[in-house]
Amino acid sequence: MRRALDRLYDGCAALAACFMVGLLVSVLLSILGRQLHFNIPGIDAYAGYLMAGAGFLALAHTLKRGEHIRVTLLVGRLSGRAQRVMELWALFAASLLAGLTAFYSVRLSWQSWQFHDISTGNDATPLWIPQLAMALGTLVMAVAFVDELVLEARGRRLATLPEEATRNE
Template sequence: MRALLLFSGFVDRLSAQVGKWVYRLVLVTVLISAFNAVIRKVFRYSSNGLLEIQWYLFAAVFLLGAGYTLMRNEHVRVDVLAGRLSARAQAWIDIFGTVFFLLPMVVLICWLSWPQFVESFVRAEVSSNTGGLIVWPARLLIPVGFFLLGLQALSELIKRIAYLRGMGPDPRDQAGRAPDAAAEGLAGQAPAAAGDVK
């Protein structure tokens, strides 16, 4: 289990680094959008390339940030019933949802999107819009984003199993903390928590 927790800590740190870059992409997207709006209004000039780069960057923020959002436990949840259950019951619900819904979806989308990226790359596909951009980088975002989401899903699964086995704290309590601190908390509390198991 310790090796799995080390893997989980590595994935959390990777997701945190990707999250930092996604924050920067949000700023870049806003600046490009503002620049595009200004030149369109002031100079009566419009560029399909500028519009498409906005779409690409928005897709990158959404897809590449999904794993980071999962790590922070900030995805939308419907906790009308689950929120009233114990922390252990919530951990079991998360495990069930991850194993039977999230991971199969990630595998399916990666499997379906990879050939589309490869075909687009080999054909050097370009947007059908005049002055449009090459398409394959946008298609590549889909399998990469879902692969990172799948890695983080495995990390969350490991943390919940460790919690249920008494080898770490409740991962939901760790979600808002820095990944290094959360990983240290999971690894460092393992002996003490294991003694508390009844």
């Protein structure tokens, strides 16, 4: 199970990287279009979709690598059982919020598909297509938070602090 979850997180990160490359290509095409006097309809909208998709798809991988911003002002002052209880509470609350975000993201994408909702720009893209990246990213992040909660409850969670954060504190 651990390997499958890690592959899921890494797969979403790889997909986010592909979206970033797509974003780069979109921006370069937009710049070239202005310089060489040609227009690709909707290229700015596609760049926005790719940027949003990359951000959402990278959420779980970033969480599992300990790279999310954490406010440790309170938890850092606690120790022992109090710290563990606070960690469990925070992970439970985060799992709940991530689950709600995933639910409503999937629902939004589903409703956009049902109602044939399209973008208002000249690209007229069916909105459920770019919303799929958001839905997938939030779903995988919810799974990652539940994964962290279960690991913490079992006492197997490794608190990973990025090197940069430890140098800055």
